[in-house]
Amino acid sequence: MPASIQITNVSKTYQVASDEQSIAQKLGLKPKDRKPFQAISKINIKIPKGSFTTIFGPNGSGKSTLFKIISGLEDPSSGSVMINNQSVSDARIGFVFQNYRDSMLTWRSAIGNVKLALEARGVPENERHDLALEYLKKVNMAHIANKPFYSLSGGQAQLVSIARAFAFQPDVLLMDEPFSALDFQTSLGMMEALLKLWQEEKITTLFISHDIDEAVYLADQVMVLNPNPGSIRKVIPVDFKRPRPISLISDKKFFEVRSKVLEEFRRGVKP
Amino acid sequence: MKRLLNSRYFYAVVGPVAFVFLWGILASLNNSASNPPVPKLFVATPQEVGSALWRLFGEEGLFGESLQTLQRLIIGFAISAAIGIPLGLAMGYFTKVYYSLEFFVDFLRSIPAAAIFPLFILIFGIGSPSIMAVVTYACLLIIVVNTIYGVRNVKELRLMSARIMKLSKLDMFVKIILPESLSYIFAGLRIAISYGMVIVIFSEMFIGVDEGLGRRIIDAQTVYKIDEMYGAIVVTGLIGYGLNKLALFAEKRVIHWEGK
Numbered sequence: 001m002p003a004s005i006q007i008t009n010v011s012k013t014y015q016v017a018s019d020e021q022s023i024a025q026k027l028g029l030k031p032k033d034r035k036p037f038q039a040i041s042k043i044n045i046k047i048p049k050g051s052f053t054t055i056f057g058p059n060g061s062g063k064s065t066l067f068k069i070i071s072g073l074e075d076p077s078s079g080s081v082m083i084n085n086q087s088v089s090d091a092r093i094g095f096v097f098q099n100y101r102d103s104m105l106t107w108r109s110a111i112g113n114v115k116l117a118l119e120a121r122g123v124p125e126n127e128r129h130d131l132a133l134e135y136l137k138k139v140n141m142a143h144i145a146n147k148p149f150y151s152l153s154g155g156q157a158q159l160v161s162i163a164r165a166f167a168f169q170p171d172v173l174l175m176d177e178p179f180s181a182l183d184f185q186t187s188l189g190m191m192e193a194l195l196k197l198w199q200e201e202k203i204t205t206l207f208i209s210h211d212i213d214e215a216v217y218l219a220d221q222v223m224v225l226n227p228n229p230g231s232i233r234k235v236i237p238v239d240f241k242r243p244r245p246i247s248l249i250s251d252k253k254f255f256e257v258r259s260k261v262l263e264e265f266r267r268g269v270k271p
Numbered sequence: 272m273k274r275l276l277n278s279r280y281f282y283a284v285v286g287p288v289a290f291v292f293l294w295g296i297l298a299s300l301n302n303s304a305s306n307p308p309v310p311k312l313f314v315a316t317p318q319e320v321g322s323a324l325w326r327l328f329g330e331e332g333l334f335g336e337s338l339q340t341l342q343r344l345i346i347g348f349a350i351s352a353a354i355g356i357p358l359g360l361a362m363g364y365f366t367k368v369y370y371s372l373e374f375f376v377d378f379l380r381s382i383p384a385a386a387i388f389p390l391f392i393l394i395f396g397i398g399s400p401s402i403m404a405v406v407t408y409a410c411l412l413i414i415v416v417n418t419i420y421g422v423r424n425v426k427e428l429r430l431m432s433a434r435i436m437k438l439s440k441l442d443m444f445v446k447i448i449l450p451e452s453l454s455y456i457f458a459g460l461r462i463a464i465s466y467g468m469v470i471v472i473f474s475e476m477f478i479g480v481d482e483g484l485g486r487r488i489i490d491a492q493t494v495y496k497i498d499e500m501y502g503a504i505v506v507t508g509l510i511g512y513g514l515n516k517l518a519l520f521a522e523k524r525v526i527h528w529e530g531k
């Protein structure tokens with residue numbers, strides 16, 4: 001079941017060591033004086049069930065921090081996140097990282113990695129193989145099921161990690177720059193595969209992107225962030241009908257939305 | 272011919288063969304000189320060492336003695352691995368265990384194995400058990416420290432994805448931490464077994480046992496049987512070489528994904 005995400009007044013302040021203290025920290029000493037550093041400020045948004053939201057903001061605008069809060073890895077300093085009117089600790093989160101080499105199990109095969117999600121879900125052992133293969137089929141990766149993970153190309157590896165995220169049957173799917181380590185051609189294929197799967201499974205998805213075309217092409221809405229501290233600048237709706245052909249990117253209407261996003265982004269970054 | 276010249280095994284043989292050849296030439300040049308630069312007493316030609324080895328293995332049971340040395344090493348090493356790996360895993364995983372035991376590890380690390388000899392002789396008496404205990408002691412710390420590093424070096428992102436999937440503590444340990452620390456654990460085991468070999472030979476030389484490679488070396492030396500001394504040293508080196516190769520082989524089989 002897809003879920004809605006309700007983010008209410010979320011702020012996050014880290015306690016960071018000052019410069020000379022951070023050297024002490026590296027040496028294993030406890031830094032004495034710590035300064036507060038605000039990473040995100042008062043984020044308010046309700047994300048509809050089954051929608052696709054991309055997050056577009058400069059480096060350090062707190063995108064990854066927001067994901068950590070939504071996935072329950074970090075607590076917000078104030079405010080709250082509810083997923084389907086439940087706390088995040090009761091929700092199931094699928095997470096796809098940019099760095100698939102460090103987030104997946106190198107020692108397992110492709111299908112073994114997808115199985116990890118099924119193990120986590122408590123699927124009985126005799127059902128895991130067929131089910132994992134199903135998910136690999138959904139991203140067209142059934143043919144490399146038994147290959148060791150380390151031998152996969154970047155695109156294949158990332159598709160397997162997407163399959164793993166979906167196999168977890170998440171309420172919410174979080175993707176942190178999943179395609180930014182891949183070449184242009186490969187990431188086009190990835191976008192197609194992802195959208196196809198997303199439309200089948202109707203999972204509420206948040207997608208961080210540094211590529212404006214990608215951000216607009218994928219989204220139902222683009223969330224543009226301000227830096228220092230990170231906050232929502234504007235949420236721009238994108239209502240092209242789906243499925244969207246890739247040629248949409250060169251369409252005039254697409255260009256209009258893209259310009260709007262870019263304009264907001266630039267105003268946010270300007271001092 | 273070309274294939275031979277491209278084979279690493281070929282070059283692995285070339286080095287040692289060239290060495291023996293050079294050794295033979297230098298030794299016979301030295302010994303045939305009217306006034307040998309190195310006293311003849313200290314020089315043995317490869318042929319002499321070869322026939323000494325033939326004699327030692329044939330009539331004098333060097334094979335059995337090598338096995339004894341190997342047995343002391345393997346038992347001591349196995350005990351240290353059986354204690355050290357679980358201990359290192361626990362210390363790496365549970366900070367409370369780490370802080371409770373950190374002192375002992377660092378304290379013992381600064382006491383050389385040689386300083387522990389006398390204590391073990393008091394406890395275990397003169398003989399094999401003392402030697403095995405020293406080997407265990409020496410290997411243990413290396414294995415513990417490496418295992419701790421292994422656990423500490425597990426990629427943060429992998430732990431994060433496991434936490435997001437709400438893996439149980441046990442699953443997290445068995446499915447993520449253990450496999451990922453294996454490369455450090457194996458590195459520790461490899462260093463430990465080489466060091467253990469040093470320790471076992473050294474202990475045999477100075478703790479009163481009647482048999483063993485270390486014993487052979489020191490006995491041959493005291494009666495100036497130089498050829499036999501070199502023979503025993505060569506056997507020691509070959510065993511060490513074999514053990515390291517074996518450990519590397521096992522490592523490649525177990526951690527098949529490493530370095531790829």
Ligand SMILES: Nc1ncnc2c1ncn2[C@@H]1O[C@H](COP(=O)(O)OP(=O)(O)OP(=O)(O)O)[C@@H](O)[C@H]1O
Binds near residue numbers: 062
């Ligand atoms: N654990 C932490 N402790 C202290 N400061 C942190 C921590 N995590 C993030 N920050 C700081 O918070 C700010 C936001 O970081 P975050 O990683 O969320 O940015 P981001 O938008 O994902 O950036 P990027 O586009 O580079 O990935 C940064 O200035 C970062 O240095």
Ligand SMILES: [Mg+2]
Binds near residue numbers: 063064065176
């Ligand atoms: Mg980030």
